[in-house]
Amino acid sequence: MQITAEPPTIAVSINKENFTCEIISKSKKFTISILDKQTPMSLIGTFGFKCGRTVDKMEHVTCIQKESMIPIVTDHTTAYIEVRLINKIDVGTHTVFIGEVTNADLITDKEPMTYEYYHDVKGGLSPKNAPTYVGTQSKKETKQGGKNNG
Ligand SMILES: Cc1cc2nc3c(=O)[nH]c(=O)nc-3n(C[C@H](O)[C@H](O)[C@H](O)COP(=O)(O)O)c2cc1C
Numbered sequence: 001m002q003i004t005a006e007p008p009t010i011a012v013s014i015n016k017e018n019f020t021c022e023i024i025s026k027s028k029k030f031t032i033s034i035l036d037k038q039t040p041m042s043l044i045g046t047f048g049f050k051c052g053r054t055v056d057k058m059e060h061v062t063c064i065q066k067e068s069m070i071p072i073v074t075d076h077t078t079a080y081i082e083v084r085l086i087n088k089i090d091v092g093t094h095t096v097f098i099g100e101v102t103n104a105d106l107i108t109d110k111e112p113m114t115y116e117y118y119h120d121v122k123g124g125l126s127p128k129n130a131p132t133y134v135g136t137q138s139k140k141e142t143k144q145g146g147k148n149n150g
Contacts, residue, residue: 013097029099041122061075068082079107082102094131
């Protein structure tokens, strides 16, 4: 979510149970990858439904390192954003991390995947820890990542 344009500031809402929450709190930086529409459900399954505490998510992907030195996955990433943490807000189940954009670039000219496209075209679902989870999907679908994912 964009917060201000000048300086460029954005926010993300991360569930406190997620490894990502611990890592951002400790490192005080994070990156965001904007995925293209062709992103396979298997990649979304790894990063969006598995936990970095138990799975090495970076094992089968290609990465680059830029200013922040955080590995940025380039598989199906059309653009990336590097962020320096400037504030965080406790909102109960989630922490909202607010950060200043330190670097951003386009990698390809492919069309980015929106949430609407992910849900309506790819049949993707939101796992329990995502802020958009509404609790109407079956347990099997939530674990698999969507109706079209096995
Ligand atoms: C499309 C999609 C969007 C998601 N958005 C968020 C989000 O904004 N915040 C969040 O905490 N988790 C979100 N999730 C869920 C996490 O990616 C998921 O809980 C993951 O297993 C966390 O991995 P980690 O423990 O390595 O951080 C999303 C998942 C998907 C598939």
